[in-house]
Amino acid sequence: DFAADTNTLIVYDNAYSEFFFDDYVTPSFLETNMNHVEIHSASKTFNMTGYRCGWVVGNAEIIAGLRKIKSQIDSGCPTFIQRAVMKGLELYDGQRRPDKVRENMAIYQERRDIMMKGLDELGWEVTMPKATFYIWVKSPEKDSMAFAEKMINAGVVGTPGVGFGATGEGYLRFAMTQPAERIKEAVDRLESLK
Incomplete structure (x- = not known):
């Protein structure tokens, strides 16, 4: 409610999205109708700490703005690392947790x-x-x-x-x-x- 009332953008750092135990499942903005974004990382899920590769999901307009900023900050993640992350993501193939x-x-x-x-x-x-x-x-x-x-x-x-x-x-x-x-x-x- 606060974010909607104040036109505040929420960026949810969901790097630990796959780190849940027992009957618990980590929450996601994608399960709501909120107009925000969440950031995910290969570093935790795929044990790739230090490779600095992640992705953002959510509101397309916000992501487009982030893309412009990101293009001016660095030259991106090396291709071989992106390919390794893609292999990890391919494991999902429609599963909640492969x-x-x-x-x-x-x-x-x-x-x-x-x-x-x-x-x-x-x-x-x-x-x-x-x-x-x-x-x-x-x-x-x-x-x-x-x-x-x-x-x-x-x-x-x-x-x-x-x-x-x-x-x-x-x-x-x-x-x-x-x-x-x-x-x-x-x-x-x-x-x-x-």
Whole structure:
């Protein structure tokens, strides 16, 4: 309502559109009658972080304006990367979530489950995330930066929530980008901080 009332354009960064677990499905502006755009990325879905290739969908007039701006900012994504992304997109072939993507997400779900179970068993206050490969949890200590330093000394890296702004203080963010065995090891190391 706010966007419509104020003629505000919403650009939805939906880079994690395929990163959802259990019965949850990430929302999309394409499911509404809103006149906005959303941006998608190959970096998360196809494990192509650093290749800097994505796409925008939604309102054609807005996309035409973005295209003009983009043509003046850089020379575009290399063709070989675009071809690799096209191969990934061809997997969809009318499916909401192709088997290859589903298999990849199952790996991240296993990692999430290991970390969440481990933190819960350590007595941390946890809420199971529905999407993305990040876990956002309440820090066992109020000062997230100080606790993050303790974790580093124990050989575990987590991002202090205060790095995301004042309201993030007291929280930590973990990325589930390591193999399951390393995540189990991280939980074991966190136990030493009790």
